Amino acid sequence: MPDATPSRSGLLTRHFLTRLIDNDLVSPDADAHKGASVGLAMLLSAGAVVTMLMGGQYITTPLPMPAVNAANYIDDALIYVTVSMLLLAIVAVVAWDGLALDTRDEAILGPLPIPRSLIVRAKLSAMAALAAAVLVALNGPPTLLHPISAVAMLPATFAQTGRLMLAHAVATGAAGLFGFCTVLAVREVTRALLGAWWPAVSARLQAFLILVLATAFLLTPSFFGNVPERLAASSDWRVAANPTMWFVSLHQMLAGTVIVDLRGPPLPRRLRVEEDRAAERHQRAQAGAGPLAAVAPVGVAGSFAVALVAFLWNARRPAARARTPRRGARQGATPFAWLMTATIARTPAVQAGFFFTLRTLARSVPHRAALAVAAAFGLALATIGVGRALRLAPGTGLPQVLLGTQTLLIACLLAGVEQAMRLPAHLPASWSVRLSWPGDARGFIAGVKRAVVVGLGVPVFGLLLIADLTLLTPVQAIAHYAVGILLLLIALEARFLAEHPLPFLTAYSAGSRIKAAPLWFLAALIAGAIVSAIEAAALRSVVGTITLIVVLTMGWRALVWHWQRTGAPREDDLDLFQPQLDEATTLKL
């Protein structure tokens, strides 16, 4: 039946493609097609809008200068290449579980009379389709619009504009492919090396990559600018080791001297000097781009080859079942669990909320992803804040920007926690909690709050403390750390005074708060400025420091007292579960 194979292949490819875009990280409560359509539309419109904004500098000038345009065009190339590379890598990380044949695929497709090679090819086709769709949606509008705007005021021919478009398409496409293939290569090589241990590591690696890539994405604006100078210094290992510079070089080699060779209008003397300087910068960049441009195709081919070989190696046999260390049931509590139950989680209900929160945040993939994205925002802001503080001249007093960073970090953590606690830990399993529910939410929620402070606040502020110790005195740094913990405690108490879901247990209907993110960020900026000003004044003296900590402690205790008196529980907290139980019952029936 020669005509049967293509249809089966197409069917499998569509099935795998749906699986790639339909996961809990992207659309926990929506269907895959809706999520994919919205995602692609957002990429298309964002690309077009950004291109128009960036093209303004070329179009609005009364005196177009080819060399200046050419130099700026190299700066722009870095932005497009970096965004393409990082976004495609992020797409690959988000589609993580769909990047290989998993145990579910094996269970469903394994018994069917389909050649394994056909299944593997369909999986690869689905991945290629996903990467291609994102690449086109992301880079399509800029490829068409950006070269046109760069030469709009100059006498460029169709062929010259076409060459710029081709350079843009090839460079951004190759960068995106490199990003996607690198993530796939990291995933598949790690999987090949770990074998049966892979399932235990997979989600952790995914969370780590989300954190790294999102942080890199958010920090990219600080790396833009002076790209021609960096290209000129391409022999410097810091430039040569940066993959984005390979693709900028490739772009430059393909675009060549198209823009700089165009004839502009006569310029006044002052502008002619600027134009000549830009021409020199461009010339040096062009010379430096050659060696790095050759690395780009090697990098793409290398990452593609490694990813493909590792993928095929792993796909040659069914996916391994999870293996974890076999330890006895008699193993007692860990020192950490013992310490927590002896100190901050002493009653059974608090222990239930405390340990359930820590385990859900650490192990459940959607929860970990929500926190990873928020943490990435926080780390990016912290990096910028610490960087600015480091650049301050010595003796300028307490760096307020550093003090404010902690408040912004708290805001990011709270946003992540808010999003995470609105996601049910595992909807079908909530019956077990409901049947054993003690009828009082206070203990459970107290445990949740303490887990957030111990599991997130203490280690994240600890990272910041390392930076603080280099810029503040030890007493100031530790006091600043204590202020951060107290502020987090106050913020959490204040949050639970308002209407709230039962963390990790109420259904998806509680909804997302992503739309409120800009307002939240603005509020955090204002709060950060106010808090850092107060802190800067207080930390100058021991008395001020003690007073600030005492006031914050009293404020926190007052909120706790108020919450215990008025902030729930209801007569029967079980109604908090109701939406998902009705839903679960309906689904089951």
Added chain:
Amino acid sequence: MLEARHLVKRYSGSRVVDDVSFVVQPGEVLGYLGPNGSGKSTTVQMLTGLVEPSGGHVWFEGRRITSDLVGYRRRLGCVPEEAHLYPFLSGREHLELIGRLRELPSRRLDERITALLELFGLSDAALQPISGYSKGMRQKVLIAGALLHDPDVVIFDEPESGLDVTAALMLRHLIRILAARGKAVIYSSHVLEAVEKVCARVIVLHRGKVVADDSVTALRALRSHTSLEQVFAELVSHVDPERTAQAIADAVAHA
């Protein structure tokens, strides 16, 4: 002790459970039998308070369970039909969560969990995530969780699902011992052999309605059959199983 009075559950107008009434006394094991879709699990959900009846009420010790649902559930243990558990928790962690929510003191909870995990043969897997458990292992975790707080009423909904022969035999002995210790036990199943061996009294449900409610011996005598299986077939089966099987085989063969 536990009484269902005229329980009705309607979904989209159709009566899934239709006027079901029974009483379970301490020390009694009540078998709740019925074919697939007869309303057994819906009854169990109403008995546990997870689903609100469309009509009728569940009473416990002379009071409606809704008057103090939390108090009632403190004395209730339940093994549901579906083994839905938090996949990222280990078996031990799941039992810790349940025990803590039931406010069992830490030391006692730890001892009971350790003992139950050993007795159910889960010691080696105690700290592995439940996502890696087999169906039988999950079922054992459910049973351990239902008994953790020494409940007065225990409801088992298809408890032998996924269990191997040894574990199923152990469960039957366990149910008899629980009853001997004064627990009221409801055993919902379609495994007739298990019900016949474990339960003194049986309710047979068909399309949501009670079609029989008597002791196993009386039912057999009344219908002049030697086994509960024959009684059950007569009460609920209106098709000839052998003929249906033949038709299925033929349908596949000629497809």
